[in-house]
Amino acid sequence: MLDDTDRRILRQYQAAPGVASAELAERAGVTPSTLARRLAAMRAEGVLKGVRGVIHWPALGYELEVSLRVTLDKTAPRAFDEFIVSARGVPEVIEIQTFLGTVDVRLAVVARDLGHYQTLYREKLLTLPHIADIEALMHVALVKHDETVPL
Template identity: 50%
Template sequence: MHSLDDIDRRLLRLLQEEAGLPVTELAERAGVSAGACWRRIEKMERARVILGRAIDIDPRALGYEVRVFLRVVLDKAASHAFDDFLAAARALPEVIAIETLLGRVDIRMDVVARDLAHYQEIYRDRILALPHIAEIDALMLVSELKNSARLPI
């Protein structure tokens, strides 16, 4: 674990709120010089505390009105079931997240679709064609009340 001081934590909080802040404004808000701010950010990037910067895109603004969470149990008797499944699932552009889990469920995936008919097409033609599925369960998102990747720094 990388050792962080109060200024590093302040910078991380500010970057979590608004990743695109210019260094000069970030430095001003953090109460440090622009040079010190830049050096601290570079140090945290080298230490892999900061893995990158991202933008948030509203899927609905691009026509994706449906989001479904799939819970998948794999046929673990098949050799390379995880590797085969993950390689095929990663190739589906509508699958926006894949997570492996411990417990009864092996994989959790997030799938986006334009509407229910589009989701049914994705599910029937592509999801069910993925290798080594023993069970699959779908949960459709109704409303999102909180979605934050921000850490309590």
């Protein structure tokens, strides 16, 4: 499992994922070769899943984000699978989560404005298969978004 050095590397990596390897090694108190070896091992073990670009949707003209809580008609044998395949085909659906409980699926949806969302909702989202109930929650403010974990 992870030792103190791995945790120190990960803390620094989370804090500044875009810094050069030499600076990251210095911040973590290890040599560049140790850093490279440890990061490679953590990637191989699945601890590090990858590096990604995070897009600020409003900068691209998507001003609205809506969470849809969906309850599916579970009398259909493949309701989950068919719903998820169809939802993946909607470009404005940026996240799909499944749950156990009264809500089966949550979709995160982006839209340019309210008119775009209304069209999207009527023409694409309500036509997804096996929907028994749907609740829309309009995002007002992002109070906290942190993908770091305490190490």
